Structures are given as C-alpha cells and as structure tokens.
Amino acid sequence: MTTPHEAGANPITVLTRRLAAGEEAAFREFHAQYFDRLHQFLIVVARGKEHEAREALQETLVRVARYARAFDDEAAFWCWLKAVARNASRDAGRKRTRYAALLQTFANFIRPAAPTAPSADDDRLTAVIDECLAELAPDDRALLQGKYLAGATVNELSIREGLTPKAVESRLLRLRRDLRERVLAKLRQS
Amino acid sequence: MKHHRHDDLLRETFADRELESLREASLNRGLAAVRTKRRRHMLRNSTLAAMPMLLLMAVLFWRTPSEPVPVAKALPIAAIPSLKIYPAIKTADMAPVPTISDKELLALYPNRSVGLLGKPGQQKLVFFDEPAKSVN
Numbered sequence: 001m002t003t004p005h006e007a008g009a010n011p012i013t014v015l016t017r018r019l020a021a022g023e024e025a026a027f028r029e030f031h032a033q034y035f036d037r038l039h040q041f042l043i044v045v046a047r048g049k050e051h052e053a054r055e056a057l058q059e060t061l062v063r064v065a066r067y068a069r070a071f072d073d074e075a076a077f078w079c080w081l082k083a084v085a086r087n088a089s090r091d092a093g094r095k096r097t098r099y100a101a102l103l104q105t106f107a108n109f110i111r112p113a114a115p116t117a118p119s120a121d122d123d124r125l126t127a128v129i130d131e132c133l134a135e136l137a138p139d140d141r142a143l144l145q146g147k148y149l150a151g152a153t154v155n156e157l158s159i160r161e162g163l164t165p166k167a168v169e170s171r172l173l174r175l176r177r178d179l180r181e182r183v184l185a186k187l188r189q190s
Numbered sequence: 191m192k193h194h195r196h197d198d199l200l201r202e203t204f205a206d207r208e209l210e211s212l213r214e215a216s217l218n219r220g221l222a223a224v225r226t227k228r229r230r231h232m233l234r235n236s237t238l239a240a241m242p243m244l245l246l247m248a249v250l251f252w253r254t255p256s257e258p259v260p261v262a263k264a265l266p267i268a269a270i271p272s273l274k275i276y277p278a279i280k281t282a283d284m285a286p287v288p289t290i291s292d293k294e295l296l297a298l299y300p301n302r303s304v305g306l307l308g309k310p311g312q313q314k315l316v317f318f319d320e321p322a323k324s325v326n
Binding site for chain 1: 196197198199200201202203204208209212213215216217219220221223224225226227228231
C-alpha cells in the first residue's frame with residue numbers, strides 16, 4: 001500500500017521499500033515489471049540455454065523476494081538484480097554447495113550496488129536480434145520490423161502485404177520462431 | 191540499456207506456454223517467500239519487543255536471595271487426623287440463656303449444704319459437703 005508520504009517519492013524507491021517490507025502486492029508489481037527483462041538478461045548470461053535461463057530466473061525471483069532492500073534509483077536496482085541473476089545462474093550451473101551460495105548471497109546483500117554503465121549483457125541480446133533480423137529475407141524482415149519496430153497493426157500489414165490478417169499472424173508466428181532459433185544459436189556460439 | 195523498441199519483439203519471440211507456466215509458478219513461489227519473510231520479521235519484532243521484559247525478569251531473578259527464608263508449610267485442615275470439624279452453630283438458632291437470681295440458684299440444691307462466696311458479680315457457688323469442688 002502506498003502512503004500519502006510516499007505518493008511524491010521516486011516510484012522505484014517506493015516499490016523497493018515495499019518489497020523489503022515483505023508486501024505481497026509489491027512483489028506482484030515487481031514480477032509484472034521485471035519478469036521478461038530478467039528472462040532476456042538470463043538468456044544471454046546462460047548463453048542461449050533456455051532451460052538454464054528459466055531455472056535461474058525462478059531462483060532469482062525467489063532471492064529478490066527474500067533479500068530485497070530499498071534502492072533510490074532504477075539503475076542501482078537493476079544492477080543489483082543483474083548481480084542476483086548472475087549468481088543464481090552460476091549457482092544453478094555449477095551446482096554450488098548451499099554454504100557457498102549463502103556466502104555469495106550475503107556478500108551481494110552487504111555490497112553497495114553503485115549505478116554502473118550498462119553491461120555488455122544488457123545490449124548483447126539487442127545486438128544479436130539485430131544481427132538475426134539482418135539475416136532474414138527482406139520481406140520477412142520488413143514484416144517483423146513493421147510489426148514490432150514501426151508499430152504497425154496486423155490489419156495495416158495485411159493491407160500492405162495483400163494477405164488476410166490471419167495469414168499475417170501465421171507468418172509472424174513462423175518468423176518469431178525462426179528468429180528465436182537464430183538468436184539462441186548465436187548466443188550458444190558466443 | 192536495451193532499446194525499448196525491441197521490447198515487444200523480444201517478449202513475443204521468447205514467449206511460449208512453458209514460459210507462461212514459469213511466470214505463474216515463479217509468482218507463486220515468490221509470494222510464498224514473501225510470506226515467509228514477513229512471518230520471520232514479525233517473529234523478530236515480537237522477540238525484540240519482549241526483550242526488555244525478559245531482561246527485567248532476569249535481573250529480578252538474579253537479585254533474589256540465594257537461601258530462601260523457611261516458610262512453614264500449611265497443611266490442609268482435612269490432613270490433620272486429630273482435628274474434628276463441627277458444623278458452625280448459628281447464634282440466631284440458639285435459645286437465650288435464662289437468668290436466675292441468687293435465691294433461685296440456691297433453691298436448685300435444697301438438700302445440699304451450699305452457699306455463694308465473693309464480691310457481687312464475681313461470686314462462686316461452693317458446696318460445703320464436698321470439699322475442694324466448686325462450680326463457676
């Protein structure tokens with residue numbers, strides 16, 4: 001619940017304070033805002049191994065629920081989230097002992113998270129998806145870019161392509177699957 | 191930072207049924223962790239709140255004398271074998287004690303050698319035919 005005192009405060013400060021206080025609604029809000037972003041980040045960290053990324057994502061979210069603390073700005077919070085996610089991924093991958101994981105978690109908890117420049121992992125997925133888009137056939141690339149980068153609707157695209165809306169949706173679905181396989185393959189090679 | 195124009199493309203590229211199941215499962219697991227955390231916080235706060243009282247009790251315990259003063263143990267009345275308990279007599283149920291004069295008292299013993307000795311109010315009834323036996 002947001003108090004009148006918190007009404008004018010930074011939204012991330014309010015959210016992280018509520019998370020630290022163990023408020024369920026705050027966790028729902030955090031989950032809705034950061035689930036996809038953390039998932040995409042962990043796909044890069046796990047080098048395209050989706051199963052590992054999802055396992056680490058689950059662990060990351062639980063650790064956030066347990067150890068969340070207040071942050072004054074979004075950059076610092078995202079840095080902390082990335083540190084938690086990387087550790088969760090590493091712990092899952094290396095099957096670390098519980099004791100070592102606890103020590104690492106404690107170290108993350110007491111270490112001040114200073115806002116830093118976006119790491120390579122942040123931009124890596126965007127760069128890879130741009131590379132994969134460039135590899136697609138021009139018609140396919142134009143369709144995906146029209147839908148997701150230019151913000152055209154399916155109806156607008158169907159008029160432009162001379163197809164039914166259902167045909168456009170099917171083509172978009174096939175292209176997304178193709179793009180996903182290409183992205184994961186590139187990440188595995190990196 | 192990731193470009194916002196890629197957000198929808200990335201989200202829809204990696205979306206599938208498995209991810210949706212994970213979304214729901216991770217939310218539930220996280221909420222369970224939040225509840226556990228809250229319970230621990232409440233327990234910790236309660237313990238901290240009770241700490242002054244516990245400290246006070248500890249101090250009082252340490253300040254009590256080491257050798258306790260002997261105290262007679264009170265036995266329950268029923269446990270004393272020689273003691274007979276009679277039901278209480280109500281004063282209201284008792285008949286009033288009749289008052290008689292000196293002459294009436296002496297007249298109760300017509301065949302005895304009897305007399306009243308002492309100051310008025312503290313007199314004793316003395317039987318002269320029975321030495322050393324008197325009645326108050």
